[in-house]
Amino acid sequence: MKLNNKMAMFALLSTLxxxxxxxxxxxxxxxxxxxxxxxxxIGDASTSGLNGGSSFGGSGLNGGRYxxxxxxxxxxxxxxxxxxxxxxxxxxxxxxxQVQQDFIPVIAAHARYLLANPSQxxxxxxxxxxxxxxxxxxxxxxxxxxxxxxxxKAQGVSEAQLSVVSYGEEKPVAMGHDESSWELNRRVExxx
Amino acid sequence: xxxxxxxxxxxxxxxxxxxxxxxxxxxxxxxxVESATPIAIVPFASQGAPLDLSSVVSSDLxxxxxxxxxxxxxxxxxxxxxxxxxFADWKGLGQNYIVIGRVQPNGAQFNIEFELFDVAKGxxxxxxxxxxxxxELRKTAHHISDLIYERLMGKKGxxxxxxxxxxxxxxxxxxxxxxxxxxxDGANAKAIAISPEPLMSPAWSxxxxxxxxxxxxxxxxxxxxxxxxxxxxxxxxxxxxxxxxPAWSxxGTKLAVTLSKDGSPDIYILDLGTRNVTxxxxxxxxxxxxxxxxxxxxxxxxxxxxxxxQLYVVPSQGGEERRITFxxxxxxxxxxxxxGKYLTMVHGNGGDYRIGVMDVNxxxxxxxxxxPLDESPSFAPNGSMVLYxxxxxxxxxxxxxxxxxKMQQKLVFDSTEVREPAWSPx
Numbered sequence: 001m002k003l004n005n006k007m008a009m010f011a012l013l014s015t016l017x018x019x020x021x022x023x024x025x026x027x028x029x030x031x032x033x034x035x036x037x038x039x040x041x042i043g044d045a046s047t048s049g050l051n052g053g054s055s056f057g058g059s060g061l062n063g064g065r066y067x068x069x070x071x072x073x074x075x076x077x078x079x080x081x082x083x084x085x086x087x088x089x090x091x092x093x094x095x096x097x098q099v100q101q102d103f104i105p106v107i108a109a110h111a112r113y114l115l116a117n118p119s120q121x122x123x124x125x126x127x128x129x130x131x132x133x134x135x136x137x138x139x140x141x142x143x144x145x146x147x148x149x150x151x152x153k154a155q156g157v158s159e160a161q162l163s164v165v166s167y168g169e170e171k172p173v174a175m176g177h178d179e180s181s182w183e184l185n186r187r188v189e190x191x192x
Numbered sequence: 193x194x195x196x197x198x199x200x201x202x203x204x205x206x207x208x209x210x211x212x213x214x215x216x217x218x219x220x221x222x223x224x225v226e227s228a229t230p231i232a233i234v235p236f237a238s239q240g241a242p243l244d245l246s247s248v249v250s251s252d253l254x255x256x257x258x259x260x261x262x263x264x265x266x267x268x269x270x271x272x273x274x275x276x277x278x279f280a281d282w283k284g285l286g287q288n289y290i291v292i293g294r295v296q297p298n299g300a301q302f303n304i305e306f307e308l309f310d311v312a313k314g315x316x317x318x319x320x321x322x323x324x325x326x327x328e329l330r331k332t333a334h335h336i337s338d339l340i341y342e343r344l345m346g347k348k349g350x351x352x353x354x355x356x357x358x359x360x361x362x363x364x365x366x367x368x369x370x371x372x373x374x375x376x377d378g379a380n381a382k383a384i385a386i387s388p389e390p391l392m393s394p395a396w397s398x399x400x401x402x403x404x405x406x407x408x409x410x411x412x413x414x415x416x417x418x419x420x421x422x423x424x425x426x427x428x429x430x431x432x433x434x435x436x437x438p439a440w441s442x443x444g445t446k447l448a449v450t451l452s453k454d455g456s457p458d459i460y461i462l463d464l465g466t467r468n469v470t471x472x473x474x475x476x477x478x479x480x481x482x483x484x485x486x487x488x489x490x491x492x493x494x495x496x497x498x499x500x501x502q503l504y505v506v507p508s509q510g511g512e513e514r515r516i517t518f519x520x521x522x523x524x525x526x527x528x529x530x531x532g533k534y535l536t537m538v539h540g541n542g543g544d545y546r547i548g549v550m551d552v553n554x555x556x557x558x559x560x561x562x563x564p565l566d567e568s569p570s571f572a573p574n575g576s577m578v579l580y581x582x583x584x585x586x587x588x589x590x591x592x593x594x595x596x597x598k599m600q601q602k603l604v605f606d607s608t609e610v611r612e613p614a615w616s617p618x
Contacts, residue, residue, distance in 0.1 A: 095500075123411075131545060133525035133538045133567055134612065135393060135437040135450060136494055136501050138413075139457040139478035142434055165412050166434060170390035171367075177565065177583065 074192055084109035088190040090148055091183060094129075097143035099151060107148060110190060111155035118158065123191040124148050126166040127173075129182035134168055141166035141188075148188050222591075222600045228260035229288050229344070232311075235264050236293035237272035241302055242326055245295060248333035249340070252351040252377060256341065257599040262287060274307060279314040287311050291340065301325055304332060308340055318343045330379065348574040351376055354616040355579065356394040356403055357590060360609040371405055373420065376615070378603060384418060385425075393612065395438050395447075400616040404428070404438035404447055415449060417464070429462055429469070439482045439491075441508070448472070448482035448491055448508075459493050461508065472510055481525045484508065486532040492516065494524040503537060503550075517550065519557055527570040530617075534595070536569040536578045547580045549595060560597045568612045577601075581611040 077083040087106045090099065099107065114120055126141030145164040152162060174181035233250040253259035262285065264270075271277045272294050282290050293306035307319040318339060324332040334351040341349030353376045361368045369391045374381035385391055389408035396403055397417075404417045413435040418425035429435045433452035440447060447462045451469065459473040459482045473479040477497035484491055488508060495504045495513075501524040503517040517523035522540025529536070532552065539548030539559055546563040550556065560578060569580040577592045577599070590603040590613045603613075 130565065131543070132501070132522060132540065133481060133494065135480045136478060136496075136524050138392075138434055138436050139450070139452075139480050139496075142452055142457065143478065164433065165408075167390060167408065168392075170392060170408070175362075175586070177586070 078192075085113055088192070090144075090188045090190075092144050092186040092188070094182075094186065095140070097140065097147045099147055104151075107151050108155065111152050111157050114152065114157045114161050115155070118161065120192065121161050121163070124162060124164045125171075125189040125191055126164065126168075127171055127185055127187050127189070128169050129185045130169045130172065130177070131182065134170070138166050138168035141168045144186075144188050148190075220602045220604060222602045228258055230262065230286050231259050231289040231291065232262040232267060232282055232285070232287045233291045234267060234270050234272070234293075236295050236304075236306070237270075238295040240297050241295040241329060243329040243333070245304065245329060245333040245336065246291070246293060248330060248377075249291065249337045252334060252337035252349075253340065255377065255601065256349075256351075257594070257601065258341075258345060274309070274316065277309065277314075279309075279311055282311045289317075289344065293336075298323065302329065304336075306336055308343060330375070334375065334377070347576065350572045350574050350576070350615070353573055353618065354400070355590075355613050356396065356616070357581075357613040358391055358394065358611050360390075360611070371403070373403070384420065384423070385416075393437055394614050395440055396614055396616050397440050398442055398444045398617055400618045403614075404440065406436050406438070415447070415462075417447075428464060428467065431469075433457075434480075437481050439484055441484055442486055442488045448484060448493075450480040450482070459491065459506070470510075472506060472508070473504075473513060475513075479504075483527050483535075485528055486530060492526045492528070492535060494526070503535070516555060517557070518555070520548070523548070523557075525568065529571045529575045529595075530573060531575055534571075534575075536571060536580075538567050538569065547578060547593065549578065558597070560593045560595070561591070566591075568614075570614050572615050573617050579613045579615050581613060 077085050080086055084106045090103045090106065093100065114122065124145040126145030128137040128140045142164060145166055149162050149164055153159060169185070172185045174184040231253060233246050235244065236246045250261040254261050268281045268285070269278065272292055277290060277292065288311055290309045290311055291306060293304065296303045301323045303321065303323050305321045308317045309315065310317055320339060322332060331352065337351040338349030341351070354373055355376060356371065356373050359370045359372055367388055369387050369389065370383040371385040371391045371394055372381050373384050384403070385405070385407065387407060387409045389411060392406040394403050394405045401421065402417050402419050404415060406413055406415055414427050415429040415435045415438050416425045416427050428447065429449055429451065431451050431453040434450055434457050437450040438447045445464055447464060449460055449462050450457050451460045454471070456476050456478065458471055458475065458479045460469045460471050462469050472491065473493065475495060475497050477495055479493055479495045481494040482491045490505050491508045492503055492505050494501050498515065500521050502515055503523045503526050504513050504515050506513045520539045520541050522538070522545070524538045526535045526537040535550045535552060537548050537550065539546050539557060544563040545566055546559050547561040547566045547569045548557045548559050561580065561582070565583045567581050569578045571578055575595070577594050579590065579592045582589055582591045588609045588611050590610055592601045592603070593599065
């Protein structure tokens with residue numbers, strides 16, 4: 001329990017740090033204490049002050065971006081399980097960035113939605129399973145996200161509506177270490 | 193930047209000082225050499241030192257796997273001067289070597305003397321006098337271990353080094369990623385960067401003063417370099433797409449990096465002075481994970497241009513790209529030994545990922561570990577061990593294996609996901 005509190009505090013601290021550090025300067029201050037010499041600078045007073053805050057957990061910590069453009073702000077068809085727009089995760093085979101047949105209608109539905117809403121932006125987040133090396137998996141995740149981007153563009157979606165980021169194996173959704181988890185982690189998420 | 197922004201920034205830094213020790217680490221020898229050398233490290237005669245140096249030395253040497261220190265409870269006497277050693281007693285206990293020492297306060301400092309003896313010959317092999325502040329005593333003890341190890345083993349000890357690694361914890365939907373730096377024995381672990389978004393690929397500068405790493409803190413990848421002593425960091429690459437896999441040139445002036453700004457991921461050389469990037473590999477496949485040969489002439493990298501990931505080499509000034517691995521269906525994330533004679537890599541066969549070491553001349557690969565999910569290998573600075581990340585069940589841990597595969601150490605953390613270890617070059 002004590003550890004959990006500590007972690008919650010770390011999450012809060014680092015969020016604060018990121019908020020404070022969002023400068024455009026290239027020379028950027030440390031997002032946390034980076035000094036090995038002076039790592040004990042936090043006073044107990046400020047620690048307990050932060051710990052007493054009530055806003056741990058919940059989406060508030062995630063930063064503004066997802067909050068503002070999150071699923072809540074999207075039209076109702078996005079939460080209708082019978083609508084292909086409710087599917088915003090595309091899964092892939094091992095070591096492959098080829099889109100499987102099953103997902104073509106899903107991607108087509110998103111393409112239609114983006115065409116009809118030209119001011120709507122979507123981030124294609126590529127991911128992989130934990131096997132193999134981490135930076136190679138970053139490459140693989142990007143290939144997956146780019147293959148979705150190519151399909152959306154082929155259907156007329158503007159490049160300006162799309163951005164691509166690869167998290168490789170760094171953001172698993174299933175934490176197991178077998179195929180049943182791996183197949184869930186080899187994915188591209190469409191983050192509106 | 194305006195004043196208000198500056199103030200926010202300063203307070204954010206102020207708030208983010210991390211507790212000095214977060215994840216506790218311990219080290220288990222899981223496979224030792226059969227004939228570890230018996231050595232008696234007699235508790236040092238000490239006046240007022242806040243740390244028992246001899247116990248740190250003893251656990252360092254034991255952890256190396258090559259020494260078997262005598263339990264102080266079984267010592268017949270506790271000499272602290274050469275005259276007081278009765279060599280016959282220690283010989284009778286089967287000890288090959290004996291270490292004695294004294295620690296005395298001298299103002300704000302401590303004077304430390306130690307001496308190493310060959311028990312059979314009754315002769316002194318090594319003796320040093322040094323001084324240390326109270327805060328530096330632990331470091332001094334590791335230095336003593338290095339000196340003893342080098343004298344007896346004929347190669348440099350690695351007890352004074354540090355390791356960098358990434359830890360990751362999740363609580364519901366929240367993740368917390370930390371770039372940690374700890375002493376080689378796991379003590380003094382400190383977070384040097386903390387983020388709710390992934391941190392990756394820590395790489396030590398050749399002088400061990402800085403670490404380059406990848407951070408997704410802005411929800412896209414960027415490469416930073418951070419000076420350990422001050423915490424000062426700089427964002428050195430933030431191109432569209434992948435900014436990954438930083439590797440320092442041996443002279444510390446450049447980074448080899450992976451960028452995908454022009455399409456597929458390729459290897460680029462980033463000049464840290466001018467910030468110019470030069471494209472080194474040109475291929476439509478994934479080219480990533482560069483590592484410099486110690487002479488700076490070549491870069492080995494991972495590419496899947498042949499279908500599966502394999503290792504390739506290219507001159508660091510540009511030139512022909514040649515494949516160098518031909519056994520195993522998957523060879524990736526190479527790292528050179530300090531003498532440039534070996535490469536360690538992730539070696540995959542049939543869905544199993546183990547740590548391999550390749551002789552650069554003969555190209556033969558020996559597999560050092562049992563898998564199935566071993567990754568991120570790198571050599572200790574004396575070339576004797578390979579440090580890597582592994583997993584058993586749901587726990588990720590760090591492990592070190594000797595290059596001959598005979599010695600294995602496990603670095604155990606309390607309940608946290610740990611990965612991507614990197615041993616400081618000095």
